[in-house]
Amino acid sequence: MSDPIAPFASEGTPGPDGRRVGVLLSHGFTGSPASIRPWAEHLAARGYAVRVPLLPGHGTTWQEMNRTGWKDWSEAIETAYADLAAQCDRVVVGGLSMGGTLALWLASRHPEIAGVTVVNPAVTSTNKQLLLLPVLKHVVPSMPGLAGDIKKSGVVEHGYDRTPLRALASLVDAWKALRPELPAITAPLLVFRSAEDHVVDPSSARMILQRVSSRDAREILLPDSYHVATLDNDAATIFDESARFVERVTAP
Template sequence: MPVLSGAEPFAHDGSEDIGVLLCHGFTSTPQSMRAWGEHLAAEGCTVRCPRLPGHGTRWQDLNQTAWRDWYDTVDAEFDELRGRCRSVFVFGQSMGGTLALRLAQQHPDIAGIVLVNPSVTTLRRAARLLPVLCRVVPAASGITGDIAKPDGFELAYDRLPLRAMASLQQLWRVVRGELGQVRQPLLLFRSNTDHVVEPVNSAIVLDEVRSSDLTEVVLTDSFHVATLDHDAPTVFSGSVEFLQRIHRERAEEVV
């Protein structure tokens, strides 16, 4: 199946000091992370942003995948970066944040993680019916394009594949059950107004991880897809300051 124009994965080989893995969100594409990746590349970082299986083609393809497919993709990219760079960070938005948390649980050697409106649950009542509903209804209305910026555009499916969404629920349960294993430095950006992921998601993450270096930044002028919104510069510059500080501190510990 042809990949949508703009949805392609991207990579940049920069410094061997710092590598960053970018994880995009559910039904979205690397397009939502490209500007962030370009900013990191301009700062000299080695960057990887894979296209998750089932994404960036047609929504029906996403229903043929499950969370382990998405995780295996980012896990392989992390492994490649780990063999190339001294400090590897994982950044994720929405479901990409969920995947970043799972990677942190599985790989204590991750230097640090940056999350933008991560998801680990939902309060929507309809979600309780999803395991049954997904067997008879293939998709529902999409959840994309939640951007305050008038000219903001997210390249993503306009339908919500329900079988894949049910698998995402399974990932949420796995990640929530082991949040205490996350001990890496963590920077979390949360939009004050988010029509996709409820505030309780960030609250759960912040309450249950065991990171001693833990910071929350509230974005006041962006909706869910903050990497494409008014506060994107805040996310980009803040994440660079974070990774440079952590990498410097790690280097000092070695000395």
């Protein structure tokens, strides 16, 4: 049995017109490819070349993650995108939570991206406790974990049980830098948002949809899932709707 935390890759097959379509997906903060592997496998079964990298500092210990930050994660996703784009005619990017943030960041820098599909992405928060991070990160190394916010019983995300605060502060700083860049996103956008999410509040999806320049932008509400919706009760909706989205935005 394959390791669910390991990176995922499928080569895909060219379509009837000989074109190869790629999909780059990213997992979330303190998570791993396990949180989106079923999503990746669903798209790979459709013939797409799918990549899910393991971001630096993830899949090991929260202490190691605390020595990484946005620069490391964004460089890793940029490299993965460049490799996939070199092999494919069109590429769609997406992700869960911070993975969605990374996908939006890529789309703001690469107008050639065919589409963006994100699940509970974060670019802001109404949580006032985050205002303490610049000081708190020097005093307390970690707080209770964010992973495992799943409504469906018996499902494991394979994320850390602690939240590394230096790494979290880096992510919050990245939100501030990304927000002014959201209007640079012109690619078609599909946002999935859980009706009840204990990690990311609705302000992020609202800001993203208001600020992007995408003429083709849509939100789908997930009524029966928490934050890690890719492993939750509405996962099939994410898989099916995103597959239709990829097919549509990459059509010749």
